[in-house]
Amino acid sequence: MRTSLKLASAAIGAAALLPLGVTTAMAADGSGNANLAPVALNGVNGSGTAMVTVKGDVVSVTLAAKGLLADQPHAAHIHFGADARHECPAAADDANKDGHLTTTEGGPAYGPVVVSLTKTGDTSPSSALAVDRFDTAPGGNLSYQRGDITVAPEVATAILAGQAVVVIHGVDYNGDGKYDGSAMSDLDPKLPAEATDPALCGVLKAAPVGAMATGGGGAAARPEQGLLLAGGALLLAGLGTGAYVVRRARTQA
Ligand SMILES: [Cu+2]
Numbered sequence: 001m002r003t004s005l006k007l008a009s010a011a012i013g014a015a016a017l018l019p020l021g022v023t024t025a026m027a028a029d030g031s032g033n034a035n036l037a038p039v040a041l042n043g044v045n046g047s048g049t050a051m052v053t054v055k056g057d058v059v060s061v062t063l064a065a066k067g068l069l070a071d072q073p074h075a076a077h078i079h080f081g082a083d084a085r086h087e088c089p090a091a092a093d094d095a096n097k098d099g100h101l102t103t104t105e106g107g108p109a110y111g112p113v114v115v116s117l118t119k120t121g122d123t124s125p126s127s128a129l130a131v132d133r134f135d136t137a138p139g140g141n142l143s144y145q146r147g148d149i150t151v152a153p154e155v156a157t158a159i160l161a162g163q164a165v166v167v168i169h170g171v172d173y174n175g176d177g178k179y180d181g182s183a184m185s186d187l188d189p190k191l192p193a194e195a196t197d198p199a200l201c202g203v204l205k206a207a208p209v210g211a212m213a214t215g216g217g218g219a220a221a222r223p224e225q226g227l228l229l230a231g232g233a234l235l236l237a238g239l240g241t242g243a244y245v246v247r248r249a250r251t252q253a
Pocket residue numbers: 075076077078079103113167168169
């Protein structure tokens with residue numbers, strides 16, 4: 001009697017653990033949305049949205065933002081760290097109390113770069129500062145769409161779990177319309193801090209399940225179809241510039 005009871009409870013324990021293991025082992029499909037808001041302390045008067053759809057380990061990303069420094073490259077990434085808070089940084093993250101948040105100071109909140117949202121070519125963390133492949137926000141408006149981004153399985157899982165954070169970098173502390181100033185970047189000492197400090201940030205939240213249910217219903221909108229088509233066009237356009245990838249690859253944040 002006692003032995004069979006033990007066995008039974010052991011089996012229940014194993015069954016209770018199983019779903020967790022399955023969820024982390026295989027990437028599901030779904031999407032996450034983020035409202036992008038100014039990063040604390042960094043003086044950006046802007047806003048934006050991000051939408052990420054996940055199909056297995058391929059993600060499609062759409063960004064729209066306004067209020068950025070115009071006509072300058074804005075590095076944009078998906079950040080995630082298993083040990084991070086899965087948040088945007090707060091004023092309290094200003095570790096050196098200089099009144100601004102660097103990308104590194106935001107690390108405890110959002111983790112390292114896991115996807116570089118480049119317009120063409122490589123999207124790995126090694127392209128985190130590939131300045132010639134990021135959007136330059138003409139007129140301060142950033143518009144970005146790409147559909148061919150392969151991510152690590154744990155990144156796909158994190159996006160669907162509401163643990164990934166979209167960050168757009170590039171600020172203008174002194175308001176002179178360009179990246180300059182005596183403070184140098186924590187990521188690349190050859191760049192001004194203005195070029196890499198975080199500007200806008202938003203945590204990707206899982207979209208309502210109903211929004212992604214296609215189920216054969218004719219009425220269901222399929223926004224991801226247009227997205228993927230656009231992404232394919234971007235991919236084709238990007239093939240010609242693939243040579244830049246290696247040259248521009250730099251160490252990640
Ligand atoms: Cu970033």
